[in-house]
Amino acid sequence: MSFSYRSILAKSVKQTSFIRSGIQQRSYGALRAVAASDPRHDHTVHITSSRGVTITHDPLLSKGTAFSLDERERLSIRGLVPPRCQDMDKQLLRVKRNLDGCDTPLAKFIFLSALQDRNETLFYKLLIEHLEELSGIIYTPTVGLACQKSHSIYRRSRGMYFSSQDRGRMSAMVYNWPHDEVDVIVVTDGSRVLGLGDLGANGMQIPIGKLSLYVSAGGIRPRAVLPVVLDVGTNNQSLLDDPLYLGMDHRRLEGEEYYDMVDEWVTAIHSRWPNALIQFEDFKYPHAYNLLNKYRDKITCFNDDIQSTSAITLAGILASLKARGKEQTDLSEERIVCVGAGSAGVGVCEGIIDCLVAQGKVKTREEAYRRIWMLDQDGLLGAVRDTPLDERQQSYVKHDMADRLTLEQVVEKVKPTVILGLTGIRGVFTEKAIRTMAQHTEKPVVFPLSNPDTHAECTAEEAFKWTDGRAIFASGSPFKNVEMPGGKIGYTNQCNNSYSFPGLGLGITVSRASRVTPTMFLETARVIADLATPEQLKQGILFPGVSKLRDIALAVGTRVCDVAYEEGVATATLKEFELLSDVVENSMYKPEYVPLVYHQNNH
Numbered sequence: 001m002s003f004s005y006r007s008i009l010a011k012s013v014k015q016t017s018f019i020r021s022g023i024q025q026r027s028y029g030a031l032r033a034v035a036a037s038d039p040r041h042d043h044t045v046h047i048t049s050s051r052g053v054t055i056t057h058d059p060l061l062s063k064g065t066a067f068s069l070d071e072r073e074r075l076s077i078r079g080l081v082p083p084r085c086q087d088m089d090k091q092l093l094r095v096k097r098n099l100d101g102c103d104t105p106l107a108k109f110i111f112l113s114a115l116q117d118r119n120e121t122l123f124y125k126l127l128i129e130h131l132e133e134l135s136g137i138i139y140t141p142t143v144g145l146a147c148q149k150s151h152s153i154y155r156r157s158r159g160m161y162f163s164s165q166d167r168g169r170m171s172a173m174v175y176n177w178p179h180d181e182v183d184v185i186v187v188t189d190g191s192r193v194l195g196l197g198d199l200g201a202n203g204m205q206i207p208i209g210k211l212s213l214y215v216s217a218g219g220i221r222p223r224a225v226l227p228v229v230l231d232v233g234t235n236n237q238s239l240l241d242d243p244l245y246l247g248m249d250h251r252r253l254e255g256e257e258y259y260d261m262v263d264e265w266v267t268a269i270h271s272r273w274p275n276a277l278i279q280f281e282d283f284k285y286p287h288a289y290n291l292l293n294k295y296r297d298k299i300t301c302f303n304d305d306i307q308s309t310s311a312i313t314l315a316g317i318l319a320s321l322k323a324r325g326k327e328q329t330d331l332s333e334e335r336i337v338c339v340g341a342g343s344a345g346v347g348v349c350e351g352i353i354d355c356l357v358a359q360g361k362v363k364t365r366e367e368a369y370r371r372i373w374m375l376d377q378d379g380l381l382g383a384v385r386d387t388p389l390d391e392r393q394q395s396y397v398k399h400d401m402a403d404r405l406t407l408e409q410v411v412e413k414v415k416p417t418v419i420l421g422l423t424g425i426r427g428v429f430t431e432k433a434i435r436t437m438a439q440h441t442e443k444p445v446v447f448p449l450s451n452p453d454t455h456a457e458c459t460a461e462e463a464f465k466w467t468d469g470r471a472i473f474a475s476g477s478p479f480k481n482v483e484m485p486g487g488k489i490g491y492t493n494q495c496n497n498s499y500s501f502p503g504l505g506l507g508i509t510v511s512r513a514s515r516v517t518p519t520m521f522l523e524t525a526r527v528i529a530d531l532a533t534p535e536q537l538k539q540g541i542l543f544p545g546v547s548k549l550r551d552i553a554l555a556v557g558t559r560v561c562d563v564a565y566e567e568g569v570a571t572a573t574l575k576e577f578e579l580l581s582d583v584v585e586n587s588m589y590k591p592e593y594v595p596l597v598y599h600q601n602n603h
């Protein structure tokens with residue numbers, strides 16, 4: 001099926017006409033003018049003050065065997081690499097062969113990390129060419145295993161660690177990072193890594209993996225990304241007991257100490273890189289929400305699990321409406337059960353509420369809350385809950401239903417059309433619950449969204465089996481399509497924030513947005529919800545596959561950039577006319593070798 005970013009843009013962005021008005025002509029063109037002098041752009045040559053092994057050992061500059069003879073001379077590396085100059089195609093052949101020879105996903109992860117550590121250009125070329133296959137290694141599910149084993153497979157440091165012992169020193173420490181330009185920072189405190197719980201400093205592999213997607217799909221430059229762990233300790237006793245563990249050897253800081261440490265970090269980061277986008281990742285509830293609320297109006301930041309998960313899940317539900325022959329505005333007719341009342345569950349449901357209100361069929365948020373039934377580990381949030389719920393969770397309490405009803409009881413009563421799983425617990429979607437749902441709905445929308453695959457609320461095979469092949473299925477980690485009796489295929493979708501954050505980051509970076517606004521997430525959902533073709537929708541395919549993440553990021557990034565201007569938060573200078581989508585596309589990093597030139601006084 002042919003699919004290009006142009007076709008996405010034509011469908012999703014008012015591409016040609018919307019820029020023809022006077023003010024906007026100036027705005028978007030200016031972005032082009034900025035881009036031309038912006039280091040995000042490819043240069044014909046790269047000037048460096050490094051030479052010799054400093055170059056061959058620098059993953060951002062090294063070309064491995066691909067240095068030309070002229071470069072070897074200029075950079076004093078003649079004799080330091082094998083004599084034959086090999087271009088990138090040959091290098092790709094070698095690394096792909098070696099990768100295919102690795103016999104486990106973890107071995108592939110280690111191989112790819114090593115490649116990233118010696119030659120990032122080649123790493124990203126390989127990743128982009130095999131995005132679907134390799135995203136399952138550098139990202140979920142394998143990255144989960146890599147986090148669990150991070151202290152035993154440790155080879156080389158990447159990113160920055162700010163730990164409890166660094167308190168009082170962070171504003172100086174940020175200058176240890178060698179790059180002045182940082183566009184995107186992904187930070188975790190490792191407190192809830194995917195559905196794997198508290199993994200402390202081992203969580204570093206998550207920011208690294210997310211940022212690899214920012215570069216490969218979102219086109220952010222490799223030297224402009226910074227993965228960070230805030231090591232506030234861990235409550236994971238087996239890590240604390242493990243002599244190989246590399247994080248702080250104490251239990252987690254809590255309360256004021258915790259928030260003070262995060263605040264010191266945010267202040268230090270913001271003082272060195274005031275324009276950088278900060279993505280909070282895998283912070284446990286309620287810290288995740290508290291930090292978002294504290295910083296969202298002060299700096300350029302968002303929480304991935306709350307906000308970009310909400311964008312992609314909303315996109316999935318909107319696309320599923322079309323797949324069921326309905327209009328997207330029929331969202332108000334849906335009965336949605338959300339299992340999981342943490343950062344992701346509440347965040348996703350808030351996105352649905354925002355959309356319901358924006359569509360206008362539902363007049364108030366209170367009315368919108370009635371369309372969603374939320375469960376936590378104790379069951380339905382119903383009348384007279386004796387465990388504490390916060391204000392956000394309170395909004396979903398069903399005062400006319402008994403508290404703590406089981407999922408099966410809720411499904412029996414509510415007859416949901418959509419069921420979302422954001423618990424991190426395998427098996428929460430029971431056979432009885434899904435079969436009951438399927439009795440009342442022709443095409444049940446079943447989204448077990450927890451990661452990695454071993455923690456999904458049900459498998460694809462189970463979902464199709466229990467619904468006699470009628471489910472519209474999406475999961476957080478990839479599941480293979482399912483062949484059902486009679487040869488019919490049950491098509492699976494991956495509904496993961498990796499579809500939304502690369503484009504969000506791209507649009508925010510290009511427009512230099514000072515704030516990340518709710519509209520950006522709503523529009524991201526709208527763009528992605530319109531990408532699947534009618535034929536795909538008929539088969540239950542809601543989004544283009546992971547191999548198209550780069551095209552999707554361009555479509556999302558273009559719209560997010562547009563929103564930044566519409567809402568007055570863009571700060572990129574405005575000068576002359578240019579097509580917005582071209583500006584965004586031209587700013588995207590492409591992994592190609594550029595000639596290196598040595599200059600002693602280059603800074």
Ligand SMILES: NC(=O)C1=CN([C@@H]2O[C@H](COP(=O)(O)OP(=O)(O)OC[C@H]3O[C@@H](n4cnc5c(N)ncnc54)[C@H](O)[C@@H]3O)[C@@H](O)[C@H]2O)C=CC1
Pocket residue numbers: 192193194195196283284285304305306309339340341342343344345375376377378379421422423424425428449450451452455475476477495496497498
């Ligand atoms: N597909 C995607 O893009 C994303 C998926 N997720 C997944 O969502 C999961 C949850 O993440 P967070 O909300 O941040 O975690 P969290 O720890 O903040 O919340 C987990 C929630 O699940 C509930 N829960 C636990 N066991 C349950 C059970 N047996 N039945 C019903 N509810 C139960 C808890 O009460 C809590 O409300 C993780 O596994 C994560 O991988 C998170 C973000 C993005």
Ligand SMILES: CC(=O)C(=O)O
Pocket residue numbers: 140193194195282304305450451476496497498
């Ligand atoms: C995908 C993701 O962000 C998570 O599972 O936490």
Ligand SMILES: [Mg+2]
Pocket residue numbers: 194281282304305
């Ligand atoms: Mg996450």
